[in-house]
Amino acid sequence: xxxKAVAAAAAMAGIALGSATAADGTHDSRIALMKQIGGAAGxxxxxxxxxxxxxxxxxxxxxxxxxxxxxxxxxxxxPGTETGDAEASPKIWENMDDFKARxxxxxxxxxxxxxxxxxxxxxxxxxxxxxxxxxxxxxxxYRTKE
Numbered sequence: 001x002x003x004k005a006v007a008a009a010a011a012m013a014g015i016a017l018g019s020a021t022a023a024d025g026t027h028d029s030r031i032a033l034m035k036q037i038g039g040a041a042g043x044x045x046x047x048x049x050x051x052x053x054x055x056x057x058x059x060x061x062x063x064x065x066x067x068x069x070x071x072x073x074x075x076x077x078x079p080g081t082e083t084g085d086a087e088a089s090p091k092i093w094e095n096m097d098d099f100k101a102r103x104x105x106x107x108x109x110x111x112x113x114x115x116x117x118x119x120x121x122x123x124x125x126x127x128x129x130x131x132x133x134x135x136x137x138x139x140x141x142y143r144t145k146e
Contacts, residue, residue, distance in 0.1 A: 025081040040065040048125035067110035074100045106134040
């Protein structure tokens with residue numbers, strides 16, 4: 001039995017469950033999803049910086065987490081959830097199509113990287129730069145600093 005495949009499948013199930021259970025449109029659910037993305041980005045960043053050794057399974061898991069979470073993230077911003085979250089700019093609801101497009105781009109970028117899996121730390125670094133640009137652009141446009 002391939003234990004790495006079993007572990008990867010279990011991680012994927014956990015990602016899907018975490019995304020499904022954190023889907024109520026509250027500040028806490030939004031933060032939980034962003035922490036999933038942040039944790040995955042952190043894992044990639046550690047490989048890119050050389051503080052963690054290159055591990056193809058870890059890269060796959062991180063990219064899968066980012067792709068899956070970015071797909072469901074905009075669903076947390078339904079009409080009527082505009083209040084109670086000081087970090088979410090009102091611009092999200094004013095420009096929902098752009099907000100969704102940015103999340104879709106992040107997901108697509110992660111899926112592209114997953115399909116052409118970075119083979120070493122340098123390639124992971126290039127992927128981190130691409131994903132980071134998407135994250136940063138969205139945060140600049142739609143996140144309000146408290």
